[in-house]
Amino acid sequence: MVNQRVRVFVKGKVQGVFFRQALKVKAKQNDVFGWVKNLDDGRVEAVLEGNEENVGTLVEWCHGGPANARVEDVDIKNEKFTNEFSKFDVLY
16 A cells, blocks of 8 residues: 655634544544644644555545534645654644
């Protein structure tokens, strides 16, 4: 299986709706590592590393998010896989 790293920016009503915590749960369920944080402009940013299929599952989830989120746009940037993470963190 091919490993992948992506940086995801999620725009919409994505802060204050448990987006980061829900993404962390999904990441653990799918064996994906990295981090997620809120940005000052209202977006959520995440770096996801894992096998291509599992990362794809999380990216797809980001298009909808948790129940109270209203996702308007998801920007995905492919990056070089670094294998630098051993867990998934919520950054503050």
